[in-house]
Amino acid sequence: MVYCRECGELNRDGANYCLKCGSPLRGSEGEDTRPQPARMKAGPRTITLTASDDTENLGRLTPEILRMDNETLMKCNDEIKELVKKRRIRRGDFEGSMEELMAEIRSRLEALSGELRALSPQLLRVTVEIDRSKPDVKITTSLDKDRMEGYLEKIKSRQLSDQSLTTPSWRDLCPVCREAPLTPFPKRRVPGRSKRNMRCSNCGAVFIYKGNGYLLSRVSDKNTRAWRLYGGKTLTEEEWTRIANGGVSNELQREIQRKRDIEERRRDIEGWLKSAAEGNVTFREPQTPIILRKNERAVLVLHNIDLYEPRAVRRTAGGYGGPTIRVSKNLSFRMGALNAISESRDELRRIDTGTLTLTTRRMIFTGTKRTTNIDLRKVLAIQPYTNGIAVQRENKKRTEHFLNTEKTLLNITHSGRTHTVPADGAVMKAVIEGLIRKL
Ligand SMILES: [Zn+2]
C-alpha cells in the first residue's frame, strides 16, 4: 500500500496516482511513503484532475489563437468523454478500474501541454465522483471560466493598446503555421545584402528577402490557408507580423473593407428606400420656378429629363428571302418570294426634354413643347427602370415615361451614413410612393 503525500489516502501498491486527490504517488521513486494522517471519508468522494503543466503563453494570445486553443480544449473534452464511455469496470476490481481510467484521463490532460498554443493546460478540469459503496462513478468536465474570462479581457485590452508593442514579430512566430519561430538563412550574411531570407523548420515556409518585403516562396503543405492567400506574394514585415498574429495583408484588408463597404451601402440604400416608400424621408427643399400651392413643398428637381410616350407606328419592311444561287460569274438570282411586312405596334417615342419637379402634391414636367401636371392623387402605378420611371394615372391613356432620372445624383442618409446614389427608377418610385402615402 502507498500513502498519498497530499491527502493521506491509502492507495494500492504500484498505483501511480492517488485515487482520492489525483496527485502523483512517488513512493516507487523512494520518496517519503510514511503513513500520513488519513482523512478518508466514507461514501462518495470527489477527485479533481488537471494537467500538471500550468504554463500559459500570453505573448501569443490573439483572438485566432484563443479560438484554436478553445477548439483543442473541446476536442480533449470529447476524447475524455469517449475514454469514460469505453472504460469497462471489472467486476470485483472497481478500484483498479477507476485507477486505470484516471490514469488515462490524466495522460490525456497532460498531452494538452503540447497541443495548446497560449492557454494553460490546467484550464480543463475533470471531476471524478466515486462512490465506492455502490460502486458508482460520475465524471464531469469543466473549463475554468474565470480564467477564460481573464484571457478574453487580456485580448480586449491588448486590442485597445498599441498592437506592435504587445504582439510577437513574424520572426518569432511563423505567419504560415503560427507555431514556430523563423530562422534566417543562409547562415552567414551575404555581403552587400542587409537582410537574410527566413524559413520555418516546422512547416517548411521559405521567405525570400526582396528589398521591399519578403516573398513567401515555398511551404511543405500547399493546402494551408496562408499559402492559398499569400503564396508567391511579397509582403512587408509589418504585414507578415500582422498575419502571424491572426490578421491579414494590406491587400486582403482593403478587399475585405471594400466588400464591407459595398454590403453596407447596399443595406443602407435598401433601408433608405424602405423608409422613403413609407414617407419617412425628408429632402432639403430645392429651388424651383414652379409656383407652389398652399401647404405644398418642392421635394426634388431633376433636369434634362426625357418624356417618352408610346406611339403607334406603322412600318412596312420589304426584302428578299431565300438563298442566293450563283448560276454563273455574272448572273445570280434569289430563290423565294418577296416579303412585305406591315404591322402596327406601339413604340416609345421621345416627346420632349425638360425638368421634372416633384412636390409633396404633384409631379410637374416642364418641357420646351409641353407641360404636364400630374396630381399625385391620380397616380395609379409607377414602374421603375434603371434609367427612370413609367407613370400610369387616371384619365390618361398613354403611360408617361420619365427617363434619364439616374443622371441626377442624390445624397441619402441612413443609419448615420451618407451615400451618393443615382435617382434611378427604384429611388424615384420610393420617393413618390412615400409622398402619396403622406397626402
Ligand atoms: Zn491523495
Ligand SMILES: [Zn+2]
Ligand atoms: Zn511555419
